[in-house]
Amino acid sequence: MEKYIIVIGGVISGVGKGVATASIGRILQEYGYSVIGIKIDPYINYDAGTLRPTEHGEVWVTDDGGEIDQDLGNYERFLNINIPKKNNITTGQIYSRVIQNERAGEYLGKTVQFIPHIPNEIKSRIRESAKGYDITLIEVGGTVGDYENIPFLFAIKGMEREIGKENVIYVLITYLPIPSHIEEMKTKPTQQAIKLLSQNGIIPDIILCRGIQKLDEIRRKKIETYANIKREYVISAPDIKLLYEIPLNFESEHLGEKILEKLCLKPKKMPDWKMWMEKLDNIKSPDKRIKIGMIGKYLENGDYSLKDVYISINEALIHAGARLKIGIDIEWIDSGKLKAQNSKLKTLERYDGIIIPGGFGIKGIEGKILAIKYARENKIPFLGLCLGMQLSVVEYARNVAGLTGAYTTEIDKNTQFPVVDILPSQKKIIESSRYGGTMRLGAYAANLKKDSLVYSLYEKQGRIESDMAQDLSADRIGKVSNQFVIERHRHRFEVNPKFVNILQDKGLVFSGWHIRSDGTKLMEFLELKDHPFFVATQSHPEFKSRFLHPAPLFLGFVEACTKKLKVKSK
Ligand code: GLN
Numbered sequence: 001m002e003k004y005i006i007v008i009g010g011v012i013s014g015v016g017k018g019v020a021t022a023s024i025g026r027i028l029q030e031y032g033y034s035v036i037g038i039k040i041d042p043y044i045n046y047d048a049g050t051l052r053p054t055e056h057g058e059v060w061v062t063d064d065g066g067e068i069d070q071d072l073g074n075y076e077r078f079l080n081i082n083i084p085k086k087n088n089i090t091t092g093q094i095y096s097r098v099i100q101n102e103r104a105g106e107y108l109g110k111t112v113q114f115i116p117h118i119p120n121e122i123k124s125r126i127r128e129s130a131k132g133y134d135i136t137l138i139e140v141g142g143t144v145g146d147y148e149n150i151p152f153l154f155a156i157k158g159m160e161r162e163i164g165k166e167n168v169i170y171v172l173i174t175y176l177p178i179p180s181h182i183e184e185m186k187t188k189p190t191q192q193a194i195k196l197l198s199q200n201g202i203i204p205d206i207i208l209c210r211g212i213q214k215l216d217e218i219r220r221k222k223i224e225t226y227a228n229i230k231r232e233y234v235i236s237a238p239d240i241k242l243l244y245e246i247p248l249n250f251e252s253e254h255l256g257e258k259i260l261e262k263l264c265l266k267p268k269k270m271p272d273w274k275m276w277m278e279k280l281d282n283i284k285s286p287d288k289r290i291k292i293g294m295i296g297k298y299l300e301n302g303d304y305s306l307k308d309v310y311i312s313i314n315e316a317l318i319h320a321g322a323r324l325k326i327g328i329d330i331e332w333i334d335s336g337k338l339k340a341q342n343s344k345l346k347t348l349e350r351y352d353g354i355i356i357p358g359g360f361g362i363k364g365i366e367g368k369i370l371a372i373k374y375a376r377e378n379k380i381p382f383l384g385l386c387l388g389m390q391l392s393v394v395e396y397a398r399n400v401a402g403l404t405g406a407y408t409t410e411i412d413k414n415t416q417f418p419v420v421d422i423l424p425s426q427k428k429i430i431e432s433s434r435y436g437g438t439m440r441l442g443a444y445a446a447n448l449k450k451d452s453l454v455y456s457l458y459e460k461q462g463r464i465e466s467d468m469a470q471d472l473s474a475d476r477i478g479k480v481s482n483q484f485v486i487e488r489h490r491h492r493f494e495v496n497p498k499f500v501n502i503l504q505d506k507g508l509v510f511s512g513w514h515i516r517s518d519g520t521k522l523m524e525f526l527e528l529k530d531h532p533f534f535v536a537t538q539s540h541p542e543f544k545s546r547f548l549h550p551a552p553l554f555l556g557f558v559e560a561c562t563k564k565l566k567v568k569s570k
Helices: 017-030 071-079 091-103 114-130 147-163 188-198 217-227 243-251 255-262 274-284 308-324 343-350 365-377 387-399 424-431 453-460 497-505 552-569
Strands: 003-009 035-041 088-090 135-140 168-175 206-211 234-238 288-296 326-334 353-356 382-385 418-422 440-448 484-491 493-495 509-515 521-527 534-537
Touching: 003 017, 003 147, 017 035, 017 071, 017 135, 017 168, 017 243, 017 255, 035 071, 035 114, 071 308, 088 091, 088 114, 091 114, 091 147, 114 135, 114 147, 135 147, 147 168, 168 188, 168 255, 188 206, 188 217, 206 217, 206 255, 217 234, 234 243, 243 255, 243 274, 274 308, 288 308, 288 365, 288 552, 308 326, 308 552, 326 552, 343 365, 353 365, 353 387, 353 552, 365 382, 365 387, 382 387, 382 552, 387 418, 387 493, 387 497, 387 521, 387 534, 418 424, 440 453, 440 521, 453 509, 453 521, 453 534, 453 552, 493 497, 493 521, 497 509, 497 521, 534 552
Parallel strands: 003 135, 003 168, 035 088, 035 135, 168 206, 206 234, 288 326, 288 353, 353 382, 382 534
Antiparallel strands: 418 493, 440 484, 440 509, 509 521, 521 534
């Protein structure tokens, strides 16, 4: 029988449900179980693809082209598995499917109602995703008490009745504030969250108590008394500096064994955290630190600026640093502030490496191009991701290949040299205003140039694929030689095939390309010779970086940054 762990948040949002869910999964893997995660997003959007980054942070992209909430990213980073888009369930998808079924006459003339049709659809989606795994973690988005959660909690409670309580456990993640004027950790909001949850017929099996400090015995006892939950199931989860330390922190209170016991399971093996701890130690006491300049749009949300939009890149850098024992300090540079001949541009000199992440729209574009030029000319290690690659092509075309005014047609439709252009298929989509889920999304294969830096980086990490036994559909694989790599994508524009030869003749090396079944070649990687590290990709390699398995390009980049450090200190 399949087993489920339902993770629900109480008190406030942003208590780290996603990371807690991922950590629980990681622990259970150490006990020998296969696990998978499902994220429920109770919003009506069909997916996260059309959400503004300021609304919801970075959009996560799955192999099969889903545009999803970032939590799936946490699951993949911790669990080292590829999670498909069906594992993200939104209210929009549930209603859309039920309405489609109704239109197709599948309910045989019955009145279609909230109960039973909506919970039934939720249950069938959950069970579909759980198939083939020992344990399924389901993170219910939002906070208990939200109207939007109710259908999902109702469905899950129904599933519990059908498959038995021994197969479903509930983990409540709450927050215990310490108001500054009383300097005491308060349990009342947690008590209320428990009460709200009980209105859905759910009593938590385990409570994870988030807070800036550890939970003390007095408060643990208080929760025990008010929630009627034995104190050993009330787990302290204080703020912690390193995300990847959370599983170990939970394990210090034997969370894994407690969960297994509640699910009537026995450990299949005993945990071995050696590799995980080694990586953590590398982060805690690195041999040296490097400073990375991340040049992007500075996103403001009211009085706060959102750094969440580049979360996967931050994590990918941390993963590479953990492998190489290098500390990573990221500084955010607003590309809008970089102008030719201003002193701000000169300050780029102090970075050991520069990244231009993905992005959309005109804001700050010229500043990014200037930064690329600076990195190229001053031999600062450079990594360009998606838009970062497109702008590297623009910069090279303008400043090396002599194509003055070259541009991407995303910014200037009338440029004389459209070195980056929209694909004809994408043009049609845009003309009919279909914005949701219509980019080139998800994993695609790229053939690599054998004697390139990119090839050697992927080869070193064992990331060159050579068999076709991939889960990917034929159009995602395209035409490949027997050695290729797979990375995820999210874009509409491409290096214009018409300019590839011109740029190559001027020294730009395209080190990887996807070949569509109709023969169209799409450039996927570029690099420069005579530069310590100048690499860019049309893909988002950050989506395939995991804590124990860093992404090859990020490893290469971080390593190159440490070398710049050496030159400097000579
Ligand atoms: N705006 C560019 C495109 O759509 C790049 C997208 C990205 O960086 N993810 O092609």
